[in-house]
Amino acid sequence: MKKIIKNLSWMLMAVLFFAACNPVEDASYALGDMTPVKAEDVSFTITPSAKSPNIVTLTNTTPHKGVISAVWTVDVKGDLQTFSKDKIELTLPEAGDYPVMLTIYNPDGTAVSKNSTLKIANSDFSLVSSEAYINLTGGMENPAGKVWVFDQYNNFAKEVADATGKNVKGHMGLGPQGSFGQEWWGAGPNEKGSWKMYDFKFNFIQAGVKLNITNGGEGYGRKASSASVGGFTVTGENGDDVFFSYNGGAYTFSIDETGANPILKLSGNAFMGYYCGSQEYEVFYQTDKVMALRVNNTVEGQDWVFVYCLEELNVPPPAVVKEPKVVPLSEDFEGATPKVILTHDAMGDKSAVVDNPLPVPLNTSNKVYRYQKPAEFYSNMRFTAADYKFDLTKQNKIKIKVFIPSYNDYTTDHATAGSWISNAKLQPQLAIKLQNSEHPAPWETQTEIVKADLVKDKWIELTYDFSGVASRTDYDRIVIQFGAEGHAGPGFFFFDDFSFGE
Incomplete structure (x- = not known):
């Protein structure tokens, strides 16, 4: 498929890859004698990927004895992106200089930093021009991106099941770990209509690999992991489900295509409408209109499977008068x-x-x-x-x-x-x-x-x-x-x- 890059500056992105299991916990923790880190001791490494020199890994190597928190700030052409992890991966398709600062927060409240500059010699726009990116965003030819929502009425669940051979019955559900199915439960059409979950809209934009999430002010997820792993403040619960305040936000995303299926990875505290302990979503079915994502819920030993469609396709089927x-x-x-x-x-x-x-x-x-x-x-x-x-x-x-x-x-x-x-x-x-x-x-x-x-x-x-x-x-x-x-x-x-x- 021929890709036409209309505005190279829009292709700038810095995509975070979380090396640890928990994507939103604060960075580096170690127990010790609480000795604060000094400015001259702050250190980190910059390692280009074998896949492309435009993919670099930043690793905090600061020696410390006490409890610290590491925060990265990356200036992507004036767009300051902040990440709280010891190790992050950045994908930078366009050549240029990218200022980087690592700040270490000590237990006594002091903070020390080190600055450096990432130098990307050549542009590599192939990193964001794959079919997986184009299906998700519409490509650079679609600057507004695509808006995805839950397949609320199960219009496309059968399509996913038929194409994959997996037991997919509804727009959300769960089954045995590794099954990619909903053997244990699959939501019926509009089954969560009493929640605000169907208010979630996920706007994926190729330019800057941006993800804008809007919703009704409430988030949902698993009781076993929403607070302990996700870091969300739980305000209510119903069985294994919990509710928490969440107002969406502006994020970035990346797609790792090195495995059998593409892996959609989200930055910050972003999640795809129902949090199951991870911000990594395996894309096991995708067209330009429908996608099915699997979350490996390691906390509870479950697969959670979600089906999404374009917003304009999420319409109730003709009423069946019973x-x-x-x-x-x-x-x-x-x-x-x-x-x-x-x-x-x-x-x-x-x-x-x-x-x-x-x-x-x-x-x-x-x-x-x-x-x-x-x-x-x-x-x-x-x-x-x-x-x-x-x-x-x-x-x-x-x-x-x-x-x-x-x-x-x-x-x-x-x-x-x-x-x-x-x-x-x-x-x-x-x-x-x-x-x-x-x-x-x-x-x-x-x-x-x-x-x-x-x-x-x-x-x-x-x-x-x-x-x-x-x-x-x-x-x-x-x-x-x-x-x-x-x-x-x-x-x-x-x-x-x-x-x-x-």
């Missing part, structure tokens, strides 16, 4: 192909069709379903009617056979999703809920029936009577949830002969 219908459902798990598709939400990997643990009356069938609740707060299974609503005036009873093992631990208190959760123990119970899948927060309008304190170590049959909400015409989802929600207590349960009828 009319109430009577469609009887039944599943006995004896066939090779399921009759009722039950999807998983944060379920354990041992959830599957298995041999009946106790094939005696009331249930002598060969196969049943083993439900594994892992140490997750809101594990469940669900059925969602694709093109109709439930006609509860005629079809309002759910029957199910359950086996509650006594070997589960029902006495230990476990971590909870928050202070509003009053029960911290695994419970011998089954809750069944009716929800509206089209509601951005389906639990807010749900109807739930709980059968608690169930008999253990024997098959029993339960009936859930929803005739009391027969006038509701918005329900199209059935949620099956053993053990009670909101706590991290694990356990196994079995069920069989599920039916939904009159």
Whole structure:
């Protein structure tokens, strides 16, 4: 593809590569006798890359005994860029002199610095003219860049799945580490509509390799890493999700194309809408309109997969008008192909069709379903009617056979999703809920029936009577949830002969 460089000055960039695992922690830490560093002791090395002399690594080599913080300031043609790391990598496509200053902040509050100049002899614009850069930004021919957003309505999730062969179900989700998929959970269309996450806009601009992020003033991420790794100040939490103040900002980015897939790297505290412990995003699918990014969440041993599209393509699909219908459902798990598709939400990997643990009356069938609740707060299974609503005036009873093992631990208190959760123990119970899948927060309008304190170590049959909400015409989802929600207590349960009828 022919690239036309219209304005060379726009190609200036200084892109940070974080050598350590944590991209936003303050730089160099070492425990010692708190002796302050002197100005004459400040030192650093400048090492050109074997790939290109326009890629240089700056490494802090200042000897120290106490706790210090190292901050780099690089003058890129009047644009002062600041980085807080011992080691940074700069990509400078245009020839010229680039003043560099390393400042060491001592524990006693004093600061000492050393200045130098990076001399780039020749321009090398090939560093930012690859297909990965052009798809992301539109190239130099598009000075305004491209604006990317979450694929909020899942218009392109299937495209990504078909092209890659990965289990990609939604615009965000997670699966086993290294899977590049969303086996454990994939967000439905507009599923996070109650958040401000869909306000995030990511404007990638080739000139200066700039990234401008705008949003609604709130950031989101993983409880396990947003504060400890990301350095964000958490203001609220909901299960494994946390909320924090974040107003976007002006950043830079780079793309490392030395591996099997390009790696998108962001500067400062930038992140792509949901923070999962890293600012490095593996681009495993990319066109000029759609991209799929994978984050290796090493803190929790997960892959997080996100799908983005151009802002103008993020439109809701034509409305499917779901009319109430009577469609009887039944599943006995004896066939090779399921009759009722039950999807998983944060379920354990041992959830599957298995041999009946106790094939005696009331249930002598060969196969049943083993439900594994892992140490997750809101594990469940669900059925969602694709093109109709439930006609509860005629079809309002759910029957199910359950086996509650006594070997589960029902006495230990476990971590909870928050202070509003009053029960911290695994419970011998089954809750069944009716929800509206089209509601951005389906639990807010749900109807739930709980059968608690169930008999253990024997098959029993339960009936859930929803005739009391027969006038509701918005329900199209059935949620099956053993053990009670909101706590991290694990356990196994079995069920069989599920039916939904009159």
